[in-house]
Amino acid sequence: MLELRNVWREYGEGNARVVALRDISLSVSEGQYLAIMGPSGSGKSTLLNVMGGVDRVTRGEILFDGARFDALDEESLTSFRRGRLAYVFQQYHLLASLSVLENVMLPLVFSGRSNDQAPALTVLEKVGLSHRMAHRPSQLSGGEQQRAAIARALVGNPALILADEPTGNLDQTIGRQVLGLFDELNREGRAIVMVTHNPEVARRASEIVTIADGCIAARDRVPSCSSENEPFGSVEGAPGRSRIFSAWNGRKLMDTTRQHEERRKT
Amino acid sequence: MNLLSVAAKDIRRRKRSVLPVALGVAVGIMAVIGTLTVANAGEARLRAELEKYGPNLSIRPATGSLAMHMGSLDLGAVVVGDNYIPQDMLPDVQRIADNAIRMEMGLSDDGTIATVAPRLYMPTVVKDVQVTLVGVMPMEERAIRSWWTFTDGGYLEGDGEIVAGSFAADALGLKVGDVVEVAGRQFTVAGSLKESGANDDYLLFAPLPTVQTLYDREGYVSTVDVRALCTACPVEMIAHSLNGTLPGIHAVAVRQVAEAEMRVQDRLRTMMLSLAAVTLAVGLFGVANALSAMVRERTKDIGIMRAVGASRVQIVRVLLFEAIVFGIVGGVFGYLGGLALAAVIGPIVFDGMRVVPVASHVPLAIALAVAVSLVASLRPSLVAARTRVADTLRST
Numbered sequence: 001m002l003e004l005r006n007v008w009r010e011y012g013e014g015n016a017r018v019v020a021l022r023d024i025s026l027s028v029s030e031g032q033y034l035a036i037m038g039p040s041g042s043g044k045s046t047l048l049n050v051m052g053g054v055d056r057v058t059r060g061e062i063l064f065d066g067a068r069f070d071a072l073d074e075e076s077l078t079s080f081r082r083g084r085l086a087y088v089f090q091q092y093h094l095l096a097s098l099s100v101l102e103n104v105m106l107p108l109v110f111s112g113r114s115n116d117q118a119p120a121l122t123v124l125e126k127v128g129l130s131h132r133m134a135h136r137p138s139q140l141s142g143g144e145q146q147r148a149a150i151a152r153a154l155v156g157n158p159a160l161i162l163a164d165e166p167t168g169n170l171d172q173t174i175g176r177q178v179l180g181l182f183d184e185l186n187r188e189g190r191a192i193v194m195v196t197h198n199p200e201v202a203r204r205a206s207e208i209v210t211i212a213d214g215c216i217a218a219r220d221r222v223p224s225c226s227s228e229n230e231p232f233g234s235v236e237g238a239p240g241r242s243r244i245f246s247a248w249n250g251r252k253l254m255d256t257t258r259q260h261e262e263r264r265k266t
Numbered sequence: 267m268n269l270l271s272v273a274a275k276d277i278r279r280r281k282r283s284v285l286p287v288a289l290g291v292a293v294g295i296m297a298v299i300g301t302l303t304v305a306n307a308g309e310a311r312l313r314a315e316l317e318k319y320g321p322n323l324s325i326r327p328a329t330g331s332l333a334m335h336m337g338s339l340d341l342g343a344v345v346v347g348d349n350y351i352p353q354d355m356l357p358d359v360q361r362i363a364d365n366a367i368r369m370e371m372g373l374s375d376d377g378t379i380a381t382v383a384p385r386l387y388m389p390t391v392v393k394d395v396q397v398t399l400v401g402v403m404p405m406e407e408r409a410i411r412s413w414w415t416f417t418d419g420g421y422l423e424g425d426g427e428i429v430a431g432s433f434a435a436d437a438l439g440l441k442v443g444d445v446v447e448v449a450g451r452q453f454t455v456a457g458s459l460k461e462s463g464a465n466d467d468y469l470l471f472a473p474l475p476t477v478q479t480l481y482d483r484e485g486y487v488s489t490v491d492v493r494a495l496c497t498a499c500p501v502e503m504i505a506h507s508l509n510g511t512l513p514g515i516h517a518v519a520v521r522q523v524a525e526a527e528m529r530v531q532d533r534l535r536t537m538m539l540s541l542a543a544v545t546l547a548v549g550l551f552g553v554a555n556a557l558s559a560m561v562r563e564r565t566k567d568i569g570i571m572r573a574v575g576a577s578r579v580q581i582v583r584v585l586l587f588e589a590i591v592f593g594i595v596g597g598v599f600g601y602l603g604g605l606a607l608a609a610v611i612g613p614i615v616f617d618g619m620r621v622v623p624v625a626s627h628v629p630l631a632i633a634l635a636v637a638v639s640l641v642a643s644l645r646p647s648l649v650a651a652r653t654r655v656a657d658t659l660r661s662t
Contacts, residue, residue, distance in 0.1 A: 046656075049655075054573055075578060075579070078572070078575060078576070078577045081575065086574070093569075093570045093573070095276075095570060095571075097280075098267075098272065098275055102267050102275070106272075106571065106574050106575070106576075107574045109268060110574065110575040110576045110577070110580055114267055114269075
């Protein structure tokens with residue numbers, strides 16, 4: 001579905017030049033659940049932005065269903081993204097002046113379907129926010145705001161959802177509910193790419209890509225086993241994987257990052 | 267919901283940010299409307315002043331003269347045609363002048379518009395001094411020569427009275443109340459005119475019917491002055507109509523006065539409009555700054571809209587729609603503020619000026635305000651739309 005080929009992203013010039021992504025090659029297949037992990041500043045969010053076309057690559061290619069979209073101009077890229085991929089942000093990023101329903105309808109408005117309320121009502125029901133659709137974002141809890149943001153991402157029926165630390169601002173209980181929602185969307189066949197620094201969150205994915213210093217430091221398929229007692233594993237039909245994995249993954253991330261740093265120094 | 271309602275809801279939410287922008291537009295428009303209103307009132311006042319300068323049109327008998335010579339000897343001239351204008355022609359003069367003014371200015375009333383003032387010039391001898399006695403219609407003459415003032419006495423009221431021009435009064439030693447014999451009839455001096463520098467200074471004035479009777483010229487006048495009582499009156503057209511319609515007369519537009527009036531008005535208007543343009547330009551910078559600040563404040567929202575599928579064109583549209591709203595609000599308040607400003611500064615510039623709201627200034631104010639807002643917001647809107655989504659969201 002989505003393929004990155006030898007992607008580089010650099011900012012600035014001369015001495016101020018910063019390499020955010022180095023020669024990244026990665027693919028996301030239909031219905032895949034991919035987690036991107038890594039320490040702060042490693043390039044996770046940049047990778048997500050590049051995958052979603054909201055940031056440009058310096059070198060390399062990005063293909064969606066075999067079609068290159070990294071070379072499209074801004075307007076064509078915007079059209080290309082509509083209905084194919086959608087974003088969910090850590091900060092929710094809802095427009096404060098609009099109601100929940102209006103926020104969810106925004107992608108429809110921008111794609112020329114201003115009068116088509118039905119998809120917005122459907123996704124609001126799906127995320128359990130029908131009763132709050134007339135409220136302003138400021139009148140909602142953090143979890144409700146994130147569900148509204150997920151509904152907004154879903155309204156265009158995208159095949160790929162890109163989520164940047166979607167539970168980063170939520171407490172554990174609410175975070176579990178939101179992650180359960182992502183699991184459900186994944187079960188429906190949507191591909192999900194989720195940036196997180198939390199191994200507990202990442203282990204819900206089928207594959208974890210660890211980024212360190214702009215490079216892919218590791219790619220791991222997540223072992224498929226479950227436990228009903230784990231903190232993020234037991235709610236709303238989450239596929240559930242072992243707590244052992246969670247601890248393993250956290251250690252692995254640290255080890256991988258350390259090894260990568262040592263390799264770079266030498 | 268559509269793009270416009272997205273913009274409208276945002277304006278409602280950001281009342282505090284919106285206020286300086288709308289205020290900036292309003293102040294610029296206030297200055298323009300204030301200037302234009304004062305200019306308008308000043309022009310009306312100037313027009314009234316200019317009305318005093320004299321007739322727009324002078325009608326004389328259509329006489330021709332043929333110079334006679336024998337070698338180098340001048341034998342004088344033979345005058346061809348009548349030296350007088352029949353008085354029964356005056357209603358036609360009035361009608362033709364009124365119709366031409368109505369047609370040119372789009373008026374529909376059927377009242378009298380132009381002032382028609384006939385004069386009958388008769389040479390005479392008073393106290394052994396040769397002077398010219400002029401028969402005038404007192405009311406019409408006074409309307410047309412509104413600048414006449416008296417050093418002594420007042421205007422003609424009865425048919426046995428005369429008014430003396432300043433030099434005539436001095437030369438003849440006339441004082442108010444004196445009784446003087448003119449052409450065998452006793453007249454009482456009603457007043458003496460203040461020196462005006464015109465021919466009137468050398469003349470004696472008496473009621474037209476009296477002079478006509480005295481000199482056996484009933485039904486005739488020497489000249490007719492026409493004052494159209496409007497600055498942009500079509501005097502050339504009136505003269506042309508009169509010459510083409512009425513035989514035996516020659517109507518001449520007093521071009522110099524009309525042209526001078528127009529020049530003064532044009533200069534006044536140009537000066538006022540230049541001032542208005544400067545104030546508008548100053549306002550434009552203020553609005554541009556306020557709008558830039560507001561757009562910067564909205565960077566995050568713009569990034570969100572771009573991330574959820576808004577194209578750059580759609581972002582520019584939302585921001586320009588907001589600018590139009592600021593323009594309309596600023597235009598309305600600017601217009602009202604402009605009237606208030608004119609009421610304050612108008613009387614300082616033009617003594618005793620009355621502020622008269624001009625209906626056409628309302629759409630002008632709104633159109634200007636919208637244009638200013640659009641121009642001011644164009645650059646910040648384009649810059650905002652070009653900003654990369656990743657940058658806008660990263661910075662928040």
